[in-house]
Amino acid sequence: MEEELKNVKEKALQDHIPIIMDDTLAYIYKFFEKQKVHSILEIGTAVGYSAICFTKILNEDGFIDTIERDTQRIEEAKLNFEKTNVVKKIKIYEGDAVEILPTIHKQYDMIFIDAAKGKYPFFLNEALRLIKENGVIFADNILYKGYVLSDYNKHKQRTAVRNLREYIKLVSENPKLETKILEIGDGLAVSKIRH
Numbered sequence: 001m002e003e004e005l006k007n008v009k010e011k012a013l014q015d016h017i018p019i020i021m022d023d024t025l026a027y028i029y030k031f032f033e034k035q036k037v038h039s040i041l042e043i044g045t046a047v048g049y050s051a052i053c054f055t056k057i058l059n060e061d062g063f064i065d066t067i068e069r070d071t072q073r074i075e076e077a078k079l080n081f082e083k084t085n086v087v088k089k090i091k092i093y094e095g096d097a098v099e100i101l102p103t104i105h106k107q108y109d110m111i112f113i114d115a116a117k118g119k120y121p122f123f124l125n126e127a128l129r130l131i132k133e134n135g136v137i138f139a140d141n142i143l144y145k146g147y148v149l150s151d152y153n154k155h156k157q158r159t160a161v162r163n164l165r166e167y168i169k170l171v172s173e174n175p176k177l178e179t180k181i182l183e184i185g186d187g188l189a190v191s192k193i194r195h
């Protein structure tokens, strides 16, 4: 698995597919070091790199549901799941997460948001419906190359930046959440559900 996983990562980087950064992954591994999880929902599979990595934090009968809309990436993710022998643990939902999420009626221990930045507030709303009482919601790329905390207000990334700022505001103000915004990778929001 390790050798194959390394190949998946190297190919993704060569093909300029944005994948989870090493320090973000290390943080998530550490977060679940003592207690593994049963169920993970990922929004944004790409070629499956992070999903394959997350199988390491699953308990024995744990599973991952992951959503992707790009058909070429879906095919590559399926091949990567076969190569790394994790097919039985991961299910891909094929299509736009905006349409798929409202059709899901399960509860997850961990939700990893890593798709269209302009949709983060929508994804958060769905994540709050789907997260278990002691669960945790991660949102990757939350600081988006530093634009989110600067006075950046220009051209085509403007909508993304506005929505990422909105996400931070929503998680920070929600009394049900205990949130940290970490400057690791491209920024990671960690929101634990208070109980």
Ligand SMILES: C[S@@+](CC[C@H](N)C(=O)[O-])C[C@H]1O[C@@H](n2cnc3c(N)ncnc32)[C@H](O)[C@@H]1O
Binding pocket: 018, 019, 020, 043, 044, 045, 046, 047, 048, 049, 050, 051, 067, 068, 069, 070, 073, 095, 096, 097, 098, 114, 115, 116, 119
């Ligand atoms: C940053 S990549 C995911 C990387 C992956 N989680 C990893 O670390 O290996 C984001 C992916 O989300 C997909 N995506 C973006 N918006 C989406 C949406 N609304 N529904 C489904 N997939 C989406 C993109 O096609 C892209 O492959």
